[in-house]
Structure formats: structure tokens, C-alpha cells
Amino acid sequence: MHIVVCIKQVPDSAQIRVHPVTNTIMRQGVPAIINPFDLFALEEALRLKDRMGGRVTVLTMGPPQAEDALRKAVSFGVDDTILLTDRAFAGADTLATSYALAQTIRKIGEEHPVDLVFTGKQTIDGDTAQVGPGIAKRLGLQLLTYVSGIDAVDLQNREITVRRRAEGGVQVIRTRLPALITMLEGTNQIRYASMDDMFRAARFEVRKWNKDMAGIEDVGKIGLKGSPTVVSKVFAPKPKAVKAQIIGSGLDSQGMAAALVDTLFAQHPRLGKELQHASH
Numbered sequence: 001m002h003i004v005v006c007i008k009q010v011p012d013s014a015q016i017r018v019h020p021v022t023n024t025i026m027r028q029g030v031p032a033i034i035n036p037f038d039l040f041a042l043e044e045a046l047r048l049k050d051r052m053g054g055r056v057t058v059l060t061m062g063p064p065q066a067e068d069a070l071r072k073a074v075s076f077g078v079d080d081t082i083l084l085t086d087r088a089f090a091g092a093d094t095l096a097t098s099y100a101l102a103q104t105i106r107k108i109g110e111e112h113p114v115d116l117v118f119t120g121k122q123t124i125d126g127d128t129a130q131v132g133p134g135i136a137k138r139l140g141l142q143l144l145t146y147v148s149g150i151d152a153v154d155l156q157n158r159e160i161t162v163r164r165r166a167e168g169g170v171q172v173i174r175t176r177l178p179a180l181i182t183m184l185e186g187t188n189q190i191r192y193a194s195m196d197d198m199f200r201a202a203r204f205e206v207r208k209w210n211k212d213m214a215g216i217e218d219v220g221k222i223g224l225k226g227s228p229t230v231v232s233k234v235f236a237p238k239p240k241a242v243k244a245q246i247i248g249s250g251l252d253s254q255g256m257a258a259a260l261v262d263t264l265f266a267q268h269p270r271l272g273k274e275l276q277h278a279s280h
Contacts, residue, residue, distance in 0.1 A: 001054030001155060003045045004105055005078070005118045006135070007038040009062050009069040010125040034069045037120030039190040041183040044150065045118045046077055046191065052153060054115075055079040057108060061089055061100055067206050074201035075193035082108065086210040088223050094126065096226035098134025100216065105139060107215040115155070117141060117180040132182040142179035148187050153177075 011030040034042075045056050058073040060066050061084040070081040084104050092100065105114060117139075119132035129145075136143040148170065149163040161174040165184050193201070216222055247263050248256035265272045 001048070001052055001115045001153070002112045003048060003054065003056045003116045003118060004108060004114050005038070005042050005045045005056060005058045006101055006131070007042065007058055007060050007069060007073065008035045008123050009033070009060060009066040010035045010123055013124045032065065032068070034072060035120055035123045037122055037124070037185055040185055040187050041118035041120050041181070042073060042076065043188045043190045044183050045116070047188070048150065048153065055112065057082065059084065059101065059104060059108070061085070061097060070206050071201045071204060074204045075198045076191055077197055081204070081206045083206050083208045084214055085208055088211045088219055091224035091227060092222060093227035093229035094128050094130040094134060095228065096222050098131050098138060099221045099226060100214065101131065102135045102138035103216055104209065104214040105135065115177050117178070119180065119182050121146065121182050121184055129182070132180060136180035142175045144173060144175065144179055145182045146184050147181050148184045
């Protein structure tokens with residue numbers, strides 16, 4: 001079984017700042033990390049490898065420094081890594097990114113046929129949740145989103161059974177392979193890297209592919225040329241100037257409820273009139 005996991009190196013959201021003049025994200029001096037949602041996908045892929053054998057390949061698209069994220073993945077026990085890096089990919093939106101990754105996975109499949117593709121639910125820097133489904137569509141893979149657990153994988157019959165989080169409950173879905181899975185957060189916990197794997201990661205040779213090695217045939221579909229999305233402005237929300245108001249301090253539950261209603265009616269006079277009109 002061959003599993004490909006797509007990860008992304010992102011700026012640590014806890015330390016992101018927005019430039020006050022240009023309204024753009026200031027990435028200088030902000031540490032880069034593996035997208036936290038992708039770690040759930042990576043761990044689930046490694047657990048499948050532990051149970052069933054096979055190989056796990058981790059793929060990312062980004063600048064040369066994204067190699068650090070791949071070495072981190074190697075320290076967890078993956079078998080192979082590919083860094084898709086080329087100036088032609090710069091400025092890619094989700095449409096261009098999904099095209100580039102899909103073409104790369106297709107190229108990887110020529111070396112070792114791919115049975116499963118894992119991605120995180122979304123990334124913390126874009127929050128669109130579009131790349132995973134975009135890859136599945138381009139490759140014709142069965143798409144399983146918001147997966148909370150994998151119950152069974154039957155390689156002989158080419159089937160997989162998963163649990164998927166849905167509104168009001170959990171769905172149990174069985175479909176055919178190959179498939180793409182977006183893992184839900186909180187479904188597992190990434191393992192600790194062993195000392196042997198950390199040493200292996202330090203000397204591991206990360207494969208770096210440019211657009212030609214990835215089999216990109218139409219450069220009009222990658223980078224800025226292939227990105228119809230336009231971001232007009234990025235801004236930080238303005239802090240609220242209204243301070244919290246203490247209502248009904250020291251009262252019992254009934255007195256507090258009455259005080260809250262009186263305050264609402266005092267602040268919103270039309271509300272009382274509308275309720276009175278509705279009762280008639």
C-alpha cells in the first residue's frame with residue numbers, strides 16, 4: 001500500500017502580525033510550522049502503515065525552506081519526501097495549488113501506484129478547505145471529507161470503510177480505492193519522533209522537484225497565471241471599544257433574568273414595542 005500525505009508549512013498563527021500600512025501579513029521573523037491539521041492526516045497514514053505495511057510519501061509545495069517541514073515528517077517515520085519548489089509556483093491560490101499537487105501525485109504514481117491520499121481538513125493560513133477536494137477532483141479519486149476514523153482497508157477488494165463527522169451524528173461510509181481523505185482535527189495525536197528517526201531525518205536527502213520534474217504541462221495553470229483569486233485587502237479586526245457591563249450582581253437567577261430583560265429594553269426601546277406588537 002502506498003499513501004501520499006500532503007502537508008504545508010505555514011507561519012505560526014499565534015505570532016502573525018498585519019502591517020498597519022500595507023495591510024499585508026508580516027512573515028518576517030515569524031517561525032514556520034507544519035500546518036497543525038496536517039499532523040492528524042500524517043499520523044493516521046503512519047498508523048495505517050504500522051498495521052498494514054507499505055510506504056508513506058509526504059509531499060509539500062513551497063520555497064526551499066519548506067524542506068524543514070519534510071525533515072520533521074521524516075523524524076516521525078515516513079519513507080519518502082518530495083518538495084515541489086519552483087519560482088513558477090509563486091503566488092498560487094487554491095486552484096493552482098491543487099493542480100500542481102495533483103500533477104505531482106500523478107507523477108509519483110508512475111513510480112509507485114498510489115492507493116490513498118491524505119490531507120488535513122484545512123490550513124490555518126488560508127482556512128479554505130479547498131485543496132484536498134480539488135486534488136481529488138483532478139485525479140478522479142473518491143473523496144472522503146471530515147473523516148474521524150478509519151475502520152477497515154481491504155486491499156484485495158480495493159475498498160475502504162471510514163467514519164465521517166456529519167451534522168447530527170457520524171456516518172459510516174464504504175467506498176472504493178484509490179481515495180482522498182481529509183482528516184478531522186482531534187482524531188489522533190502525532191507520535192513522538194524516535195532518536196533513530198531524528199538522526200535519519202538529519203541526513204535524509206529530500207527530493208526536490210521543479211515544474212518539469214512534476215510533469216506540469218501547462219504553466220498557465222500554476223502560480224499567479226493560474227490563480228484567478230484576488231485578495232484585495234487583509235486586515236486585523238478592530239478591538240471593541242465597548243466595555244463589559246455588569247448586570248444583576250448579587251441577585252438570584254430570577255432577579256438576574258429580570259434585570260437583564262430590563263436592561264435590554266432600556267438599550268433597545270424598539271424591541272419592547274415590536275414584542276408588544278407581535279403579541280397582538
